[in-house]
Amino acid sequence: MTIQLRHETLDDIAAIEAVTTAAFADAPHTSHTEQFIVRALRAANELTLSIVAETLNQIVGHVALSTVTITDAHGHKTTGWHGLGPISVLPAWQGQGIGSRLMKQALAELRAVQAAGCVLLGDPAYYGRFGFQAHAGLQLPGVPPGYFMALAFHGPVPEGIAHYSDAFNATA
Template structure:
């Protein structure tokens, strides 16, 4: 399995995998592929990584800057992350997560936030923090991972592409 940065030729495949991965998810807005496209168009993708298995793209993860008033350093949001439905549950998401977080560390990022299942993301060190909110309210599903420095406090805003 190879993890690498997306290339222009990968765009259509990333969109197809993202759409397929979220098609039956009950929490999906159906806009995940469009979010990635809009982040790309706005040049707001900090990282856009693909997982390659035998020359086929089988997964993707995006990281983009988030705003946190008064936070020290650069914080990023993780997502969407998507794996081809026929390849889910085989550790591809874990590989993408670890590669992306390692690259954020290399970039000197202060931290990363996401909205997701605490049982899954907790194993990467993500945790809910009532002092860090999304939409003005704490949630066990809104989590953060501190990479360097103090914890951020306040309400997080994502790039406008997430309102797509």
Template sequence: MTPDNIIIRNETEADITAIAALTEAAFASLEISNHTEQFIIAALRAAKVLTISLVAEADGIVVGHVAFSPVRIADGAAGWFGLGPVAVLPERQRQGIGTALIHEGLARLRALHAKGCCLVGHPAYYTRFGFRNVSGLFHAGVPPEVFFALSFDGCLPQGEVSFHEAFHAAA
């Protein structure tokens, strides 16, 4: 369910500056962040691997964004994507905007016949969407309790998950 007065839509070129600014603001106070999320989105966009890039708009202002891009899995499983970054302007957080963006993004992945989605994130938040820790599926250097997967077809791949090299962007 989308919060009142929020429109979820594909990003446009006109949104790029707003996406960068809101992403930077959303992660500014997060201690576990390297504060490179806005650069990651720009690098994913430049590499043309933003499979899904959605914005939440309220009264003509972009207040949230979510990105989905392909991941590689060591066992060769195809059709899997990574969720992230997802960001909402600090003053608009805890209003259901991030939840609406994620639900819409996952629905669009399913419509593309994706097999599943992975992410690194907070357990209390992402388990609400059906994400779970999967034994034998991991992202190097990330504690297993914060790495999650959601299978759309009931099949779970095994091995290391690699996000696009854009996730190493630093500026």
């Protein structure tokens, strides 16, 4: 089985939505709005990267990245950071390394464009293997601190509050 990773095309949009919906259907700790978030990011032209995993002419995985701003206690904004997510793999294809390949590709592409770093919300046991760590000085309001993690590509992880696109509020 060969898995090809590539950037999304217009023809992939329906399949990406289906993969995202299926991937989160039985997931704990979800509001089941992930597919709407991807749609809203795309509509707002705020997808930094949108990478699909394809095999046998079927999209089986997807990862979305968008810009994030971090504001410190003095109101200074740090840019150059990106938020990873949602990341989705069809349930029948999970556990085969597709999510890991999507993660590695996404991080490599962010490094290639000289991004400062990447943040995400997720399971520390899974994302720690890619170098993500929780940082006491970096917060996402309403989220348990251990589940909001960052990976700096150069320089330190900034302190402050992370602000994602308004598209993350999409519910339909």
